[in-house]
Amino acid sequence: MPIRKKNYKKRHSLRENCAIFGVTCDDIGFSVSKLLYQGLIALQHRGQESAGISVLKTGGNIHTYKKNGLVSRVINNQVLSQYWGNVGIGHNRYATTGSTGYKSTDYIQPFHFKNNEIEFAMAFNGTIANFSEIKKSMDEMGRVFITDTDTEVLAQLIGSIALGTEDWPEVLKLASRLLDGSYSLILMTDQGDIYAMRDPLGFKPLCIGELKSQQRNLYFVSSESCAIDVVGGKLLRDVKPGEIVHLSHQKDIHSEMVINSNRTAICQFEYVYFARPDSVIDGVSVAEARFRLGKNLAKNDPILNNPEIRENAIVVPVPDSGRSVAVGYATESKLPYAEGLMKNRYVHRTFIMPGQLKRKIAVKEKLNPIKSIVKGKDVILLDDSIVRGTTTQQIVSLLREKGEAKRVHLRISCPPIISPCYMGIDFPTRNELIAGRFQNYYGEAYIKEIQKKIGPDTLLYQTIEDLTKAIRKSQNQLCLACLTGKYPIKSVQKLAELEKSIVRSRT
Numbered sequence: 001m002p003i004r005k006k007n008y009k010k011r012h013s014l015r016e017n018c019a020i021f022g023v024t025c026d027d028i029g030f031s032v033s034k035l036l037y038q039g040l041i042a043l044q045h046r047g048q049e050s051a052g053i054s055v056l057k058t059g060g061n062i063h064t065y066k067k068n069g070l071v072s073r074v075i076n077n078q079v080l081s082q083y084w085g086n087v088g089i090g091h092n093r094y095a096t097t098g099s100t101g102y103k104s105t106d107y108i109q110p111f112h113f114k115n116n117e118i119e120f121a122m123a124f125n126g127t128i129a130n131f132s133e134i135k136k137s138m139d140e141m142g143r144v145f146i147t148d149t150d151t152e153v154l155a156q157l158i159g160s161i162a163l164g165t166e167d168w169p170e171v172l173k174l175a176s177r178l179l180d181g182s183y184s185l186i187l188m189t190d191q192g193d194i195y196a197m198r199d200p201l202g203f204k205p206l207c208i209g210e211l212k213s214q215q216r217n218l219y220f221v222s223s224e225s226c227a228i229d230v231v232g233g234k235l236l237r238d239v240k241p242g243e244i245v246h247l248s249h250q251k252d253i254h255s256e257m258v259i260n261s262n263r264t265a266i267c268q269f270e271y272v273y274f275a276r277p278d279s280v281i282d283g284v285s286v287a288e289a290r291f292r293l294g295k296n297l298a299k300n301d302p303i304l305n306n307p308e309i310r311e312n313a314i315v316v317p318v319p320d321s322g323r324s325v326a327v328g329y330a331t332e333s334k335l336p337y338a339e340g341l342m343k344n345r346y347v348h349r350t351f352i353m354p355g356q357l358k359r360k361i362a363v364k365e366k367l368n369p370i371k372s373i374v375k376g377k378d379v380i381l382l383d384d385s386i387v388r389g390t391t392t393q394q395i396v397s398l399l400r401e402k403g404e405a406k407r408v409h410l411r412i413s414c415p416p417i418i419s420p421c422y423m424g425i426d427f428p429t430r431n432e433l434i435a436g437r438f439q440n441y442y443g444e445a446y447i448k449e450i451q452k453k454i455g456p457d458t459l460l461y462q463t464i465e466d467l468t469k470a471i472r473k474s475q476n477q478l479c480l481a482c483l484t485g486k487y488p489i490k491s492v493q494k495l496a497e498l499e500k501s502i503v504r505s506r507t
């Protein structure tokens with residue numbers, strides 16, 4: 001994802017959070033396309049704007065099909081029968097509006113690289129922070145780019161290095177030494193090999209699995225383990241931060257470490273919001289982490305000492321990502337759990353939906369309070385996070401006005417988000433983040449100000465200490481930059497400080 005230092009205000013031109021999935025099968029008479037489809041469907045929550053697959057057909061040619069739309073729309077039966085081969089990779093993409101041409105298929109992944117000597121397909125999830133420097137050097141060397149994405153810069157960089165050697169792990173190693181940022185990627189060569197690489201800090205999840213039967217053996221690589229479950233595979237392990245894994249039926253699974261670092265920076269937001277609860281990331285079940293987040297909130301909640309509120313209270317999740325948290329909260333507080341908000345499952349996630357207006361309309365279409373459950377109650381409302389605050393404000397007012405709740409007590413499993421993410425998740429600028437803005441204006445008292453703006457009767461956030469305990473990782477293993485403003489990548493830290501100083505100078 002591009003980050004432009006000179007033009008950083010336009011940083012939103014194209015931002016992504018994506019899903020990647022790959023399959024290789026030792027039976028050349030078997031097509032992996034259906035499995036790619038199933039894997040991408042399981043990962044649909046990570047990106048809903050476009051989908052694509054690249055399949056190695058018999059004879060060694062890579063064929064790529066990609067289009068804007070949900071997986072079920074893009075990859076239909078006709079595509080499945082046409083794109084037939086025993087090795088393939090796929091990608092779901094999310095990007096915000098703003099970039100001219102972002103709807104063009106050139107912006108959709110997998111990125112298919114082909115010249116006279118090399119052919120490969122690549123699918124990538126992350127943000128290359130120093131992509132403009134790399135692009136500039138490659139521009140000077142005469143490279144021609146067709147998009148303004150870091151994905152293409154990454155693919156062109158890999159393609160340039162691969163001209164000098166056919167040793168793919170070496171190519172990826174050399175590329176990774178030049179890259180600064182967050183990336184999990186999979187690359188399929190025209191020889192039928194799949195390589196999976198995770199950046200040295202391990203921001204984005206990536207895991208491998210297998211499915212062995214008497215007829216055939218399959219290996220999988222996926223953004224999340226839920227997709228490996230869905231295709232009937234067994235999760236083998238995570239790709240380690242700084243590791244390159246080679247999936248090949250001739251050589252089995254081969255691994256090389258690029259960098260062995262004590263510090264990792266696994267995105268905390270994967271556990272809090274992004275990942276599916278049935279996924280296991282770096283050895284931690286997402287559902288269990290969310291359950292513990294809910295328990296922690298209840299342990300620290302002062303309203304639970306008030307008998308009048310306790311007697312009248314119900315614990316209500318914001319569906320779907322608030323559910324595991326609400327179950328944890330209800331278990332710890334011994335209060336009744338109730339589904340007080342009905343979700344229309346055909347309206348997709350609002351946070352990753354581009355455009356503020358679209359998001360606003362989507363909330364109303366998506367959620368409706370169940371009056372018979374919430375009327376007259378002290379609703380303890382559990383949600384995963386507050387980003388801009390507009391969605392939460394709407395939900396609180398829906399519960400009050402349409403649901404006729406007596407009081408709404410808002411409990412948030414993620415600590416206040418005060419800083420943008422430059423590592424691939426589409427957070428707005430600091431000034432658009434409600435906690436970033438109010439913290440800047442009101443210092444210590446900013447939580448009260450957020451409460452006033454959003455409108456609940458009480459508001460409680462998770463602490464950073466309790467967040468890390470619930471995820472069962474130390475602060476040294478997680479990226480907490482959007483909560484602390486301290487970025488684990490130096491070049492990004494400089495950019496964040498620049499933005500912060502500009503916001504301050506405007507207040």
Ligand code: SF4
Pocket residue numbers: 203266267268269270420421422423424425479480481482483
């Ligand atoms: S800044 Fe926040 S959202 Fe971005 S990678 Fe770090 S923890 Fe994840």
